[in-house]
Amino acid sequence: MLILGIETSCDDTGVAVVGDGYKILSNIVFSQEEHKKFSGVVPEIASRKHLEYIHNLIEKALSGANILLSDIDAVGVTVKPGLIGSLLVGLSVASTISYLTGKPLIPVNHIESHIYAASFDNNIDFPFIGLIVSGGHTLLTVWNSWVDKKIIGTTIDDSVGEAFDKVAKLLDLGYPGGPIIDKIAKGVKESSVSFPLVMLNNKEDRYNFSYSGLKTSVVYYIRNNREYNKEDVVYSFQKAAIDVLYKKTVIACKDFNINNVVIGGGVAANSYLREVFLSDKKLKTFFPSIKLCTDNGVMVAGLAYYLYKNGIVINDPKSIEPVDKILTYNDKKALRK
Amino acid sequence: MKLVLSSSTDIFCCGIIDNNSNILTSIYVKEKKIQDKILKIIDFIKVLGYEYDSIGIDVGPGGFTGLRIGFSVIKTISFIKKIPVYGAYSLDLIRYNTVSDRVVSGIDGNGRIFLRVYEKENKSDIFDFTITEALKFIEDKKLYDYEFIGNAFLNYSKYFSNLRINDRFYYPTVDSFSKCLVGPYNYEILPYYGRKSQAEELKC
Numbered sequence A: 001m002l003i004l005g006i007e008t009s010c011d012d013t014g015v016a017v018v019g020d021g022y023k024i025l026s027n028i029v030f031s032q033e034e035h036k037k038f039s040g041v042v043p044e045i046a047s048r049k050h051l052e053y054i055h056n057l058i059e060k061a062l063s064g065a066n067i068l069l070s071d072i073d074a075v076g077v078t079v080k081p082g083l084i085g086s087l088l089v090g091l092s093v094a095s096t097i098s099y100l101t102g103k104p105l106i107p108v109n110h111i112e113s114h115i116y117a118a119s120f121d122n123n124i125d126f127p128f129i130g131l132i133v134s135g136g137h138t139l140l141t142v143w144n145s146w147v148d149k150k151i152i153g154t155t156i157d158d159s160v161g162e163a164f165d166k167v168a169k170l171l172d173l174g175y176p177g178g179p180i181i182d183k184i185a186k187g188v189k190e191s192s193v194s195f196p197l198v199m200l201n202n203k204e205d206r207y208n209f210s211y212s213g214l215k216t217s218v219v220y221y222i223r224n225n226r227e228y229n230k231e232d233v234v235y236s237f238q239k240a241a242i243d244v245l246y247k248k249t250v251i252a253c254k255d256f257n258i259n260n261v262v263i264g265g266g267v268a269a270n271s272y273l274r275e276v277f278l279s280d281k282k283l284k285t286f287f288p289s290i291k292l293c294t295d296n297g298v299m300v301a302g303l304a305y306y307l308y309k310n311g312i313v314i315n316d317p318k319s320i321e322p323v324d325k326i327l328t329y330n331d332k333k334a335l336r337k
Numbered sequence B: 001m002k003l004v005l006s007s008s009t010d011i012f013c014c015g016i017i018d019n020n021s022n023i024l025t026s027i028y029v030k031e032k033k034i035q036d037k038i039l040k041i042i043d044f045i046k047v048l049g050y051e052y053d054s055i056g057i058d059v060g061p062g063g064f065t066g067l068r069i070g071f072s073v074i075k076t077i078s079f080i081k082k083i084p085v086y087g088a089y090s091l092d093l094i095r096y097n098t099v100s101d102r103v104v105s106g107i108d109g110n111g112r113i114f115l116r117v118y119e120k121e122n123k124s125d126i127f128d129f130t131i132t133e134a135l136k137f138i139e140d141k142k143l144y145d146y147e148f149i150g151n152a153f154l155n156y157s158k159y160f161s162n163l164r165i166n167d168r169f170y171y172p173t174v175d176s177f178s179k180c181l182v183g184p185y186n187y188e189i190l191p192y193y194g195r196k197s198q199a200e201e202l203k204c
Helices: A033-038 A041-066 A084-101 A111-120 A160-170 A175-187 A212-224 A229-258 A273-277 A296-311 A329-334 B034-046 B065-081 B090-095 B132-139 B149-155 B172-180 B197-203
Strands: A001-008 A012-021 A023-031 A074-080 A105-109 A130-131 A136-145 A146-152 A260-264 A284-286 B004-005 B012-017 B023-028 B055-060 B087-088 B102-107 B112-119 B128-129 B147-149 B164-167 B180-185
Touching: A001 A084, A001 A296, A012 A041, A012 A296, A023 A041, A023 A296, A033 A041, A041 B065, A041 B197, A074 A084, A074 A111, A074 A296, A074 B087, A084 B034, A084 B055, A084 B065, A084 B090, A105 A111, A105 A160, A105 A296, A111 A130, A111 A136, A130 A229, A136 A229, A146 A229, A160 A175, A160 A212, A160 A229, A160 B034, A175 A273, A175 B132, A212 A229, A212 B112, A229 A273, A229 B012, A296 B004, B012 B034, B012 B172, B023 B034, B023 B112, B023 B172, B055 B065, B055 B090, B065 B087, B065 B180, B087 B172, B090 B102, B090 B112, B090 B172, B102 B149, B112 B132, B112 B149, B128 B132
Parallel strands: A001 A074, A074 A105, A130 A260, A260 A284, B004 B055, B055 B087, B102 B147, B147 B164
Antiparallel strands: A001 A012, A012 A023, A130 A136, A136 A146, B004 B012, B012 B023, B087 B180, B102 B112, B112 B128
């Protein structure tokens, strides 16, 4: 079964063709460089660029897979969470393809597809603890199948990727912050600087995260230490940011008696994060390939296959509404009980 | 036959016009949410009993999101059916809702006004004004005896109360398309946003 996957939730336009949920026939991603000068994603620019490039990318994805649009069996599209304007471009294009070709339209959750990305390079057994770490999300989840997932923890303020970007901006390192910080930190063996591990030890936040405090610690440190060593700050920030992800995941693994861990999202490309999780031999940790850590159409098309097999298809497009957040205020409140 | 679509204002319209500019079918959609509007348009296109061999699209200026969503649909149809796309400015589409020779067409651009002046077959550039700038422009150019048409003059009517405003056809209509389409383009056609995003303007 061939699925065309369309991903436009943020600033990467991704289109791919995947067979039976695992065979990658093509994977085309256009990363918008325009946001760099703003040190963050500008939603209006992101939407405009998606519209500008998406049809060319679809053409490339089809020719890359050596197929025609009529050969596609279904269209998978990211519907949440993400920037509404960007999601709407992908959803409108996918809906139009679906109606013109008569092929089913499958709604895909962006964060779930990030976790699914790891399955292209690994045989993953259920159940597992899923850790989603990106510029928009920091979530702990429990998975019993590709269509049965529960969110158990989230960030109560900034996401981990956001913290990387903000600290990189603070230190004038460039955007996006994650890869730059990772690269600098790799060259440091030890640091005299230490930032707090924000564990949120209280019972109601057992699986939750917080990154605004860590970011503030960095602000105060560089304000109070004018001769600070940039490499030391970067190394210690990264360690504090990543160590808490590991420790909370281990807590969840113990509580749920699960040893399998799957990590997805842009921050899953971080080399220190990979090192920390893979060095724990009690855990069986799976990562996507580096190429599939960032947003792409492959993960959308792949997961769409399992959703389709489970009857998850958009029969009435009016029932699908793009959503910017994965958790509402009340959802977040419930996760802190 | 041509499929035409406008999504630059709060009223979306879509229809089929034949080679003699006759309207064979049309729909005007006023739903509150942009997504509901475009889905209603898609539903309309789905059940059309006509085969069309080209498309006309309102390229803007107007609401950014509406324009983008309309373009997402039209570009996809053009891409799949391999048919050409023709474009028309929203201000021109509105201008042709009236037969007057001297017309000022204005579209509400989220607190600002896109404006164009028409004198018989001549037309000005498209201006992007604040309300104060628009009022000054009208005064400086002595446009008081022109007919003013478009949602900008209705949405900000308290500022334009002394003008001769046409309040009937203040949105692009299917009827006007045949008078102002230019092209053809392929599916690479893009909206005329008329201005940069707010973030870009701040950066500049």
